[in-house]
Amino acid sequence: MSEALPSGQSAPTVLRIVLGKRLKELRESRGVSLEGAAKALSVSHLTIRRIENAQVSLKIPYVKELLRLYDVSEAEAEDFTTMAEQANEPGWWHNYKTALPDWFRAYVSLETAAEVIRVYEPHYMTGLLQTRDYARAVIRAGFPYEPEHALEHRVDLRLRRQALLGGPGSPKLWVVLEEAVLRREVGGPAVMRGQIERVLEVLDDPRITLRILPLAAGAHSGTSGHITYFRFREPELQDIVYTEVGLTSAVYLDQRPDVVTHLEAYTRISRLASELVPDTRTYLSQLRKEFTR
Structure with missing residues (x-):
């Protein structure tokens, strides 16, 4: 059995889960390791894992830097960043x-x-x-x-x-x-x-x-x-x-x-x-x- 979602104060919106998974897919499709992504942000590889697993909010500077690292087009990166901003907004609950x-x-x-x-x-x-x-x-x-x-x-x-x-x-x-x-x-x-x-x-x-x-x-x-x-x-x-x-x-x-x-x-x-x-x-x-x- 596996706990798919974090509990507690950081319980994510579904959009944040989706974006985290997209970031993971982009990283893997570009052949970038967790350590490589972490080095680009000057953070630990655990931080990248938490971002991809929706265990932390999506810091916009981190998102933009990762999208540049993964060679995402400017238009796609802009859409992704907009969705990341929406994902960070608290739900009605x-x-x-x-x-x-x-x-x-x-x-x-x-x-x-x-x-x-x-x-x-x-x-x-x-x-x-x-x-x-x-x-x-x-x-x-x-x-x-x-x-x-x-x-x-x-x-x-x-x-x-x-x-x-x-x-x-x-x-x-x-x-x-x-x-x-x-x-x-x-x-x-x-x-x-x-x-x-x-x-x-x-x-x-x-x-x-x-x-x-x-x-x-x-x-x-x-x-x-x-x-x-x-x-x-x-x-x-x-x-x-x-x-x-x-x-x-x-x-x-x-x-x-x-x-x-x-x-x-x-x-x-x-x-x-x-x-x-x-x-x-x-x-x-x-x-x-x-x-x-």
Whole structure:
């Protein structure tokens, strides 16, 4: 397993990841070693590696010097530099940095830029589909001593993430929910009823597909935990898988064997859910009645 993205304060935007990979491709295609590139900038080879791996911001003087070293045309270098300047700008989520744990900052960047998002969720409704009341109850459970204003800031962030759905260029969202997600009463019957109604509404969106995996499925490929699988428009950026590790960390995977393993597991889970609950709308409509009391 490999951590594809840095966590912490330097969690990159997708554009920075793409540009770092382009710089690496340019260096290798010109036959320049890490040490050779480092010598041109009077830095260590580790600095070049960090630039290429999007672990540091793109210093514009460094970028220009590397592009000269790699014999990039003036027009291409100008476009690249402009994109580097854009990549260094903070994302919209910067305003929520106090509500974002270090290890989750890269996730929001990836989510915002993804063309396809596949989610397997064994515990709670996926954040992109949560109602405000449901989100508040879930977050309060995770942060029982959080002051009310800080809690609302976290809730606002979660709902702000949902803005990427439904608009032009919105990603395709595939979600597989464990039945336990829908039967675990979060916030009381009224909150659960509202959450189920929210999910029923999004079933009309052609870009959203939702499946339910019943408890009767028994043991299956996803019992190891949550999976989010990202696919991007940018050809330079390979698919990335996000998995959580305990309560305070996560792993981002981009090595092909890891990615393929998780995609195959997700595909099996999704197929099984479709076979066992072929009519998601009918299932949810019946379940909603159980929370009408």
